[in-house]
Amino acid sequence: MFNQALLQPIMSFFLVMLLGMTITPGLYITAPTTGEVVEGIVEIRGSVPEEGFLSAEVLYAYAQTGKETWFLIKRLDKVVQDDVLAAWDTTTITDGVYHIKLVVTKVGDRRNEVVVENIQVSNYSRAPGQNEMGVNTQTEKRSAAVEIRAPVSTVIEKKVNPASIQRQEIQRTIIIAILAVCVALSSIAIYSAIQSRRRR
Known part of the structure; x- marks a missing residue:
């Protein structure tokens, strides 16, 4: 007969294994996203994994040059999980397209990195397709054309890293x-109960 007392420790084991594999934080940037238009002080958000962590750096580079030169935004000496990694002051740089990079150094001099590309800094000039009020005129034209043909609603999909x-x-x-x-565990318990009754 199946021992009912085994159900709880077995379930606990599976839950620990599941949670350990699923929510272990990785290395990623959640904001800003690729193609996003930013200005002023920009919060760079994301996570740095804890395993083997020594240090991490958040950097930026101007994208519209033949060679990427990375500049330090902030150095991290502790793990960050789904929070602000650095505050990027874009008012100190010229408007244009930039990349940001998160680099983590681990024990054994191992390095891992993640890059978010084509971030449009627009403090002093309008991004392509925007008017003086900051409204995207290209989106307005497309919406107007759709309304003439048929009453179709448009959904703008947010890009995700x-x-x-x-x-x-x-x-x-x-x-x-x-x-x-x-x-699965319930099926095992039911099967064991049926087998026990048959034996009786």
Whole structure:
């Protein structure tokens, strides 16, 4: 007969393994995103993994040159998880397209990095397709053309850093896995009960 007392430790084991594999923080930048238009003081948000961490750096480079030269925004001496990595003062640089990079140095002189490309800094000039009020005229023209043809609603998809892990995805994965474990354990318990009755 299946020992019912084993259910709790088995479930606890699977949950610990599941949570350990799913929500272990990685190396990623969540904001700003590729193609985003920014100005002023920009919060660079993301995560730096804890495993083997020694230090990390947040840097930026001007994209419209043949050779990328990276400049330090901030050096990190502690792990950050889904929070502000650095405050980037874009008023001290010229308007244009930039890349930002997060580099982490680990034990053994191992280095990992993630880059977000084509960030448009627009403090003193308008980004392409914007008028004096900062409204995207290209989007307005496309919307007007759609309204003439048919009443179709448009949805602007927000670009997401492919290296990032969304909270909703983590929660959905955890819930699905927990349900799967519970169903499997319940099936084992039911099967054991049926076998026990047959033996009687």
